[in-house]
Amino acid sequence: MADILIIGYGNELRSDDGAGPAVARYVESLRLPGVRTLVLPQLTPELAADIACARAVIFVDAQPAHEAHEVQVLLLSPSSPRALGSHTSDPGALLALTQALYGRCPPTWLVAVPAARFDLGTELSPLTQAAVGQALERIRALCASVPTERTEA
Amino acid sequence: MPQRIVIDPVTRIEGHAKISLFLDEAGNVADARFHVVEFRGFEKFCEGRPMWELPSLTARICGICPVSHLLASAKACDAILAVRIPPAAEKLRRLMNLGQIIQSHALSFFHLSAPDFLLGWDKPVEQRNLFGLIAAQPDLARAGIRLRQFGQEIIELLGGRKIHPAWAVPGGVREPLDAERRDRIKARLPEALATAQMGLKLFRELLQKHRREVQVFGNFPSLFMGLSNDEGLWEHYDGTLKFVDAGGNVIADGIEVGRYREVIGEAVEPSSYLKSPFYKPLGYPDGIYRVGPLARLNTCRAIGTPLADAELERFRALGRGAVTSSFLYHYARLIEILACIERVQAALDDPDLLSDRLRADAGINKLEAVGASEAPRGTLFHHYQVDELGVLRQMNLIIATGQNNLAMNRTVAQIAKHYIQGATDKIPEPLLNRVEHGIRCYDPCLSCSTHAVGRMPLVIELVAADGRVLDRVVRD
Numbered sequence: 001m002a003d004i005l006i007i008g009y010g011n012e013l014r015s016d017d018g019a020g021p022a023v024a025r026y027v028e029s030l031r032l033p034g035v036r037t038l039v040l041p042q043l044t045p046e047l048a049a050d051i052a053c054a055r056a057v058i059f060v061d062a063q064p065a066h067e068a069h070e071v072q073v074l075l076l077s078p079s080s081p082r083a084l085g086s087h088t089s090d091p092g093a094l095l096a097l098t099q100a101l102y103g104r105c106p107p108t109w110l111v112a113v114p115a116a117r118f119d120l121g122t123e124l125s126p127l128t129q130a131a132v133g134q135a136l137e138r139i140r141a142l143c144a145s146v147p148t149e150r151t152e153a
Numbered sequence: 154m155p156q157r158i159v160i161d162p163v164t165r166i167e168g169h170a171k172i173s174l175f176l177d178e179a180g181n182v183a184d185a186r187f188h189v190v191e192f193r194g195f196e197k198f199c200e201g202r203p204m205w206e207l208p209s210l211t212a213r214i215c216g217i218c219p220v221s222h223l224l225a226s227a228k229a230c231d232a233i234l235a236v237r238i239p240p241a242a243e244k245l246r247r248l249m250n251l252g253q254i255i256q257s258h259a260l261s262f263f264h265l266s267a268p269d270f271l272l273g274w275d276k277p278v279e280q281r282n283l284f285g286l287i288a289a290q291p292d293l294a295r296a297g298i299r300l301r302q303f304g305q306e307i308i309e310l311l312g313g314r315k316i317h318p319a320w321a322v323p324g325g326v327r328e329p330l331d332a333e334r335r336d337r338i339k340a341r342l343p344e345a346l347a348t349a350q351m352g353l354k355l356f357r358e359l360l361q362k363h364r365r366e367v368q369v370f371g372n373f374p375s376l377f378m379g380l381s382n383d384e385g386l387w388e389h390y391d392g393t394l395k396f397v398d399a400g401g402n403v404i405a406d407g408i409e410v411g412r413y414r415e416v417i418g419e420a421v422e423p424s425s426y427l428k429s430p431f432y433k434p435l436g437y438p439d440g441i442y443r444v445g446p447l448a449r450l451n452t453c454r455a456i457g458t459p460l461a462d463a464e465l466e467r468f469r470a471l472g473r474g475a476v477t478s479s480f481l482y483h484y485a486r487l488i489e490i491l492a493c494i495e496r497v498q499a500a501l502d503d504p505d506l507l508s509d510r511l512r513a514d515a516g517i518n519k520l521e522a523v524g525a526s527e528a529p530r531g532t533l534f535h536h537y538q539v540d541e542l543g544v545l546r547q548m549n550l551i552i553a554t555g556q557n558n559l560a561m562n563r564t565v566a567q568i569a570k571h572y573i574q575g576a577t578d579k580i581p582e583p584l585l586n587r588v589e590h591g592i593r594c595y596d597p598c599l600s601c602s603t604h605a606v607g608r609m610p611l612v613i614e615l616v617a618a619d620g621r622v623l624d625r626v627v628r629d
Contacts, residue, residue, distance in 0.1 A: 045264060046302035100287040101295050
C-alpha cells in the first residue's frame, strides 16, 4: 500500500513561515501508519517522483493571517507549469510536473496554517501555535478519508 | 551611431539578469554586458557573527548549491582553528560534494538546458521548456529527475536534509554515516550510472547537429582555472590553484588558495553587482579566465576513474590544447556526473567512511584564513578575518559565476555578432534564444554571486551609440 505523503515546507528561520515544517514534525512524531513526512525549506522538481508514488499528498504551508484566520483545507489540482522553477515551486505546478512525467497525480490537499509574522526568528506566534493543533486534526481527518488503494485526483 | 540591444529577462538560470548589446556607429555589434541586478550583501551582514555560525549561515546564500558554501566555509574555519580534520570527516565532506555536483549538474543539463538543444532553438518559448521536454522525451526527463534526486539523497543521508544541511562544521562534520544509509546510496548507483551514460550518448549525437553552436557559443581563447592535487587528477574539494591557457599550457600551478590575491584581482563594473575577477599577471580585462566543469577538465591531467577518463579522451579531441567552446560546458558537466558517480562508488567501499572520529577541537589559532572548494559552477573562495574571539571582522567571497563574468560577456558578444549581420534596430528572435542559451552554458547562479530577495527580471536591450534604447525585449 502506498503511503500518504505529508510535505511541510517553509523557512524555519522566518518565524511563522516555519508552520508547515512544525506541523509535519508533529505528524512525524505521531508515527501514523502509512504516513510519510517530509520537512523542506522549499519545493523542488524532484519531489514529483515522491508524489507520483504516494496514495495521497498533503502540503502544509503558512498563509498570511490577513487572508484567513483559521486553518484552511484546499483540494489541489495541477496548475500552470510556469510557476515551476529550479529553486522553488508551488504545489500546483509540482502536481502538473508529476502528471506530465508519470501520467498520474494522487489526490492532493493544501493545509494552510494562518501566520502572523514572517520576520527573523525561530518561534511561532501565539496565533500560529494555536493553529498547529487545528491543522493536525484536519490532517488526521484527511488521512482517514483517503482510500487504502491508490486513486487519481 | 553606436547602439545597444538589451535582453531581459534571461530565463532558466539561477536568478534573473539583463543583457545589453552595444552597437557601433555602423550598427554592428561592438560589445555586450551581462548585468546582474540582484544584490544580497552576505559579505557585509556576516560581519560581527561568530565564526562557528558561518558554515550554516553562508550555506543560506543558495538553495541549489548550499553544500558548496558549507564546505568552503568549514574549510576556512578549519584553517582558523589550525586543525587537520580527521580523515573520515574529509572523506564524508568529499562524498557530500560529489552528491552536490551530481544534483546541480543534473538540474542544469536535463531541466534547464536540454529543452533548447533537444526541442530546437526556435521552438516557441511556451514549448521550449521542461514540460516540452517531457512531452518529447519522457524517459529522459524522468531519468534526469531521478538523477537529481539521487544527488540530493546523498546530501540528505549525510546531512539530515537536502537543502541547507548544517552538517559540516569547523573541525569536521557533525554526524557519521552508518551502513544502512551507505547501502541506500550504493543501491541507486547503477541507475545513476545508466542515466549519466544515456546523457553522454545523447550529447555526443547532438554535437553533430550543433557544430555551429560549438563554434559561436563562447568559443574563444582564455585562461582556465581549477583546483589541482599532487597527482594532477580532477579535484573537487581541496588542492592548489592551477591555470592553463587556451593551448593547454600550464601558466601557474601549485598556488596555495590562501595566496589567491596574488593571482586573482576583482574588478567592479558600475552596471552590475557581479564582480569581474581576472588573472592579475595579465591585468583587467585581458586576464579573463573561466572556471567550472570546462575549466576543471582543461586543468586536470586525468580524472582518475576509468569511464570518465575514456570520455575525457573523446572530449579533449574537440580542442587543440584546451577545449575552448563554452557550449561544451554541457559535455563537461555530463563527464563530471560520470566521474562523481565513479568516485561515489569508490568512496562507499572505504571502511573508514563509517568511522565516528569526525571532529577536531581547537580554539582560535589564526586570525585570517581562506577556504576553497570546487562548487558545481567553479572554484569557490571564502576568505575570513576574525578577532581573538573568532568574531568575523571581514569576509570576501569569490564565487564561480563571478569568475565567469568576463567570459559570459564575451560569449554574448560573440553570439550577437554572429546573428546580427548589418545594421539593425530590432532584436531578432533567433538571437534572443541563443543569447539566453549562451549564458545558460555557464549555468550561472546569481543568488550566489551577488550575495536579492525574490525574482529579478532580465531584459535584452539594443542600445545605440548615443545611449538610445532601440529595442527592448522583456521575458517573464
